Amino acid sequence: MADNNHDQRKNDNHKARQQRLKEKVDEKVANAKSEGGVFQVITGNGKGKSTAGFGTVTRAVGHGLKCAVVQFIKGTWGCGERDVLEKLGVTFDVMATGFTWETQNRESDIAAAEKAWQSAKQYLSDDSIDMVLLDELTYMLSYDYLDTDEVIEAIKSRPSHQFLVVTGRAAHRKLTDLADTVSEVRNVKHAFEAGIMAQKGFDY
Ligand code: ATP
Numbered sequence: 001m002a003d004n005n006h007d008q009r010k011n012d013n014h015k016a017r018q019q020r021l022k023e024k025v026d027e028k029v030a031n032a033k034s035e036g037g038v039f040q041v042i043t044g045n046g047k048g049k050s051t052a053g054f055g056t057v058t059r060a061v062g063h064g065l066k067c068a069v070v071q072f073i074k075g076t077w078g079c080g081e082r083d084v085l086e087k088l089g090v091t092f093d094v095m096a097t098g099f100t101w102e103t104q105n106r107e108s109d110i111a112a113a114e115k116a117w118q119s120a121k122q123y124l125s126d127d128s129i130d131m132v133l134l135d136e137l138t139y140m141l142s143y144d145y146l147d148t149d150e151v152i153e154a155i156k157s158r159p160s161h162q163f164l165v166v167t168g169r170a171a172h173r174k175l176t177d178l179a180d181t182v183s184e185v186r187n188v189k190h191a192f193e194a195g196i197m198a199q200k201g202f203d204y
């Protein structure tokens with residue numbers, strides 16, 4: 001009997017708490033502005049930034065949105081997502097250079113970054129594109145390969161309905177200030193630290 005009373009009280013408390021929560025959420029939903037192209041930055045040192053960016057593009061494609069991807073660092077390996085998403089009509093532009101920490105020619109890196117940026121800029125001014133993913137863009141700003149203010153201006157003046165996802169470590173303060181949503185992926189541990197190499201299908 002005592003147990004029953006205890007359970008009843010717990011249930012009542014739970015119900016009251018959920019009711020209060022629901023009221024708060026309903027109020028937020030009622031006050032929220034409707035549609036609009038959200039700008040998200042996915043940064044931090046943990047694994048999962050690019051996969052989250054591609055996941056968002058996949059979600060958008062599933063709803064029939066038109067998407068474009070620019071990859072600012074080209075690995076020495078391919079990218080599994082590209083093979084899938086290109087078949088579904090997603091446009092890809094990949095920077096024509098290897099990982100920046102492997103290249104030693106600043107001049108040719110900058111030229112490659114500029115070329116990729118021209119594509120990005122075009123997408124950011126194209127009304128017909130619903131979502132743009134600029135994968136690893138953050139490095140172009142921290143290496144000073146691209147002009148930060150020019151990038152910020154292009155992002156600000158993109159079509160109002162256009163979603164934008166930017167990934168990469170150490171995002172510039174101007175990017176995170178401008179973004180509507182900023183997520184930081186924290187490295188708790190990574191297989192590579194235990195000597196496990198990057199593997200096809202899991203890391204790229
Ligand atoms: P992913 O593409 O798997 O989502 P990411 O975009 O978060 O990773 P990047 O910094 O772009 O991470 O690095 C890409 C590559 O480096 C991947 O092969 C990934 O497994 C590896 N990597 C990511 N984070 C770490 C880390 N903390 N330590 C070592 N390697 C990492």
Ligand code: MG
Nearest residue numbers: 049050136167
């Ligand atoms: Mg990445």
